[in-house]
Amino acid sequence: MAVPPPSAPPCPPGEEFELHFIGELEFGWEFPGLSSDDGLFIDYAAEAGSDWLPIARKEGFVGQTQTAYADPDGVYVFNHPLDFHFIADSLAGWPKLHVQVFKLDAAGRVETVAYGSSVLPNMPGHTELTCRTWRPLKRSIIDEVRAVSGVLGSDPGALPAPRADILNNDVKAPEVRSKMVTKTSGSLCISLDTVLRNANKHGILLQLRPR
Template sequence: MAVPPPSAPPCPPGEEFELHFIGELEFGCEFPGLSSDDGLFIDYAAEAGSDWLPIARKEGFIGQTQTTYADAEGVYVFNHPLDFHFIADSLAGWPKLHVQVFKLDAAGRVETVAYGSSMLPSMPGHAELTCRTWRPLKTSVMEEARAVSGVLGSDPGSLPAPRADILSDTVPEVRSKMVTKTSGSLCISLDTILRNANKHGVLLQHRRR
């Protein structure tokens, strides 16, 4: 006898709360310390609570953009499509977008430039999001200089815990000890579609123009 997956919402077929995001990761800007020969690409993941089930993606919504180079104004244009579709049994753990910005230099070396996290829209319609990023610093000026110069032989942007745990704030004891510095910003365009929201007690307010 077939057994439904434990994470599947216990709702009649067709009445589950559905949330669909469609859009693109448009561009990034104001990332410091990059040369004209450095390209950027983004690792991203849509992370949600345990009651959220990704549709059509067993591994969840993870992906990576192409590598792009700055234009004359220092803007890195990605225009990378995003498509996240969930059903949920609870609104706890509303989806967030986690990003990790990588640099590809002229020698083919890859290093982390920054990390960021942005809550995905909770209202239907179109939204323009700005995901501000940060990068970890070492605990001393000497360690920071060695990391930036590559003396330590590892990615200077490495984290002391898994990326998802840091960006989801599930390890505050680790995050509170980290020293970080603001970095660039990513601009994201999304259209949000909700289905069966009223059947699950979700009250929607119309956006004012």
Template sequence: MIESIREIDKLPGDYKTEIHYIGQILEGRGFDTDIGLQCEVQLEYGESWMELPQKSDTPMQTQTSYPGKDEIFVWCHPVDLHFATDSIFGSPKLLIRVWRLDDLGRIDLFSYGVCSLPCTTGYFMLNCPTWRPIGNWRDEAMSFFVGGPPKLTNEDALNKNLDLRKKVKTVSSGSVYIELEVLLKNFEKHWTISKPLS
């Protein structure tokens, strides 16, 4: 009976520390296309983390952006994430999918990426490289002439099954830049935070 009481879900006030991420999905650079791109970002984190308010399974998604002369896709999509946690393990990661909108109105999954969020206070400009799987010669020819680049058949290779990820042949596909301010609450009371040597 005592064990079953301990397994009850924690409430936000039961956690020792909190972390707040405020910023924006800023832009995409280095993508080899001149048509519209949009970025979809999904959160993933461990069991000792709780999103406040309660977790939404809906990913964040930017508008479609077209490159300027500098070949930068500007999104400036706001990010406002708040977590309570008892452990640094299982810290949040962003699973990134970049989608391409062509001139015919078709939307194709263009590339994937994974980016760990920092767990120290301060300002961060995160450079999140993306990639796409390489298909066989037929897949690549279809992608070139018809559209629809090769996709992962099992998205566990993104973050969950790293053994599977090692087997996927990929090619680099540009970077997503995320600008964040990180605020910590009660970390200094419960954990030793290392400081750089002076």
């Protein structure tokens, strides 16, 4: 992993440490309680510390995939492009990817299915990430049975917070989850190529991955 450099004066323009992730949110699988008529789409946001500046997007890196439907193997293929580019004064607050998974049912209703997050790669090269998601437990066994059976209705296990609190760098989101009982949900495959620029000028040492 990257080793942070000692403190140093601000670098000249054009010599800042840059980090670029490019790839795609490929597919998801094993999301419970869905029927063949239900589609999935993903809201995502790349979050970093206060010393990180997103390049080209003042509002940060927030986006949404198209709606995908399961293939015969139960896989939801998104193939949605991702492109996150930062410059940084410090390695503290390394970028993370936060996701919120939504279900679109046959009646056109939207319901949250799961949440998840994953630290983005800290080594250059190609990486296949698996982002495992979670959801709150229902309030009763009956609600759990309804969810697994795909019974229509609102989700009584939804997070007691708006979507922006999960995606937009809200420090209260982990505190909210710590007070809840949750269970694992499906997984997302994310393919990324990571490029570092000016790392050596900032004394960042890259340790080779063992073979």
